[in-house]
Amino acid sequence: MANASRNDARTLFDKVWDAHVVSDLEGGGVLLYIDRHLVHEVTSPQAFDGLREKGRPVRRPDLTFATVDHNVPTDGRAIDESTLSGQQLAALSRNAQEFGIPLFGYDDRRQGIVHIIGPQLGLTLPGLTIVCGDSHTSTHGAFGALGFGIGTTEVEHVLATQTLRAPKRPKTLAIETTGRLGHGVTAKDIILAIIRKLGAAGATGYVAEYRGEAIRALSMAGRMTICNMSIEMGARAGMVAPDDITFEYIQAEERPYAPKGSAFEEMVSYARQLPSDEGATFDRTEHLDVGSLKPQVSWGTTPAMTVDIDGAIPEPQDAAEKRAQMYMGLTPGTPVGDLDINTVFIGSCTNARIEDLRQAAAVIKGRQVASGVRAMVVPGSAAVRAQAEQEGLDQVFQNAGFEWHRAGCSMCLGMNGDILRPQQRSASTSNRPYEGRQGPGSRTHLVSPLTAAATALTGRLTDPRSLI
Numbered sequence: 001m002a003n004a005s006r007n008d009a010r011t012l013f014d015k016v017w018d019a020h021v022v023s024d025l026e027g028g029g030v031l032l033y034i035d036r037h038l039v040h041e042v043t044s045p046q047a048f049d050g051l052r053e054k055g056r057p058v059r060r061p062d063l064t065f066a067t068v069d070h071n072v073p074t075d076g077r078a079i080d081e082s083t084l085s086g087q088q089l090a091a092l093s094r095n096a097q098e099f100g101i102p103l104f105g106y107d108d109r110r111q112g113i114v115h116i117i118g119p120q121l122g123l124t125l126p127g128l129t130i131v132c133g134d135s136h137t138s139t140h141g142a143f144g145a146l147g148f149g150i151g152t153t154e155v156e157h158v159l160a161t162q163t164l165r166a167p168k169r170p171k172t173l174a175i176e177t178t179g180r181l182g183h184g185v186t187a188k189d190i191i192l193a194i195i196r197k198l199g200a201a202g203a204t205g206y207v208a209e210y211r212g213e214a215i216r217a218l219s220m221a222g223r224m225t226i227c228n229m230s231i232e233m234g235a236r237a238g239m240v241a242p243d244d245i246t247f248e249y250i251q252a253e254e255r256p257y258a259p260k261g262s263a264f265e266e267m268v269s270y271a272r273q274l275p276s277d278e279g280a281t282f283d284r285t286e287h288l289d290v291g292s293l294k295p296q297v298s299w300g301t302t303p304a305m306t307v308d309i310d311g312a313i314p315e316p317q318d319a320a321e322k323r324a325q326m327y328m329g330l331t332p333g334t335p336v337g338d339l340d341i342n343t344v345f346i347g348s349c350t351n352a353r354i355e356d357l358r359q360a361a362a363v364i365k366g367r368q369v370a371s372g373v374r375a376m377v378v379p380g381s382a383a384v385r386a387q388a389e390q391e392g393l394d395q396v397f398q399n400a401g402f403e404w405h406r407a408g409c410s411m412c413l414g415m416n417g418d419i420l421r422p423q424q425r426s427a428s429t430s431n432r433p434y435e436g437r438q439g440p441g442s443r444t445h446l447v448s449p450l451t452a453a454a455t456a457l458t459g460r461l462t463d464p465r466s467l468i
């Protein structure tokens, strides 16, 4: 009996995956049922065109939700329909209307970055499969959902069938954390440290489950920050087992799509079965003690090229690191704290929730942005923006010299025209410091909202622990 129960032990991932298998595919793999399909304007136009050509409707418009995020202007500029950005926005409006899908458009108070609004509206729930034509769909795993990005061809398949062909079952990776975060060190620093340790492709083929006391102690915002960046080490998805913190978040009054009353109770009792069973085996296990963790900052062109905030640019270990240092304009041995920053960007689906804005505001309150530094806050959703304004955070930021923007992806990838000039250096709360991502020639350093705020005040990459 003991043996039998040990063999039956399953991980969180196994349970969610197994519960969604519709059938086996010929030649291997399975057909997976999809509970939520989130759609944005960049990866959906060809998918809708495909449906139109074949004369197919959207199978479950009630499980499909669209928003505009990547291309929306955040600085008050009008949408210009002569640009590719404007055309993608217009196409999504037309497609949503034609196919009967709810769209949280530019002026809707539910609008925002797709991975911020799913949880916020109560669409993201434990045990669901959630897909979107966007790699950071891993964010939703913070709820014990299986969320992952899909390509545009798959977007069309999910629109048409509400299922996804999954040729390969991912392997499982346990990331065991111990210790308690020190003052001024955050979830962003945990995930940067994990990626630094495992490498930018270190979790390819795996679904990561973040476990242990350091994860259990995090708010949902922190857990989302961590799951969000799972893809930055190649993981197919990241997950955290649901617990009371999860249920409290879902129960908050302002989540229109969350289950209520007995439906909520049912959801909770289902979710309580989901955590990995004792004795469940993972294909691989990694460990991180966060007790001595310092704020992290990326120096290179992948999130794995990261050091402690009080560290220095390392000697390049390979051609990729050498190239990254050339691109970033860095010499080995330079203390990170000596690097001058032109722009501070607080935003993105990694770190633009109300908790992130509150943390940053607490650092800058009553202080001033260093002269010559452009500092901007781009809330992750219209609702985050409204909440921040209700709390007076917009005033705190603006009094300090920050720009206060509308919600969207903005300078995370610069599709909407919010970009750096060539060779300008940013401290950014986003998730990818790739070449050219924040504009041609842009140099991005990934940091937490606390570190971004401290950096805005000094104009140099700054340890927030010196200011709080």
Ligand SMILES: CC(C)[C@H](C(=O)O)[C@@H](O)C(=O)O
Pocket (backbone or CB within 6 Å): 042, 043, 070, 133, 134, 135, 136, 149, 413
């Ligand atoms: C535009 C979209 C396909 C892309 C992604 O998939 O991640 C973007 O959101 C990003 O962060 O680079």
Ligand code: SF4
Pocket (backbone or CB within 6 Å): 069, 070, 113, 114, 134, 136, 348, 349, 350, 408, 409, 412, 413, 430, 431
């Ligand atoms: S905020 Fe950045 S990472 Fe997130 S969806 Fe938008 S572009 Fe992608």
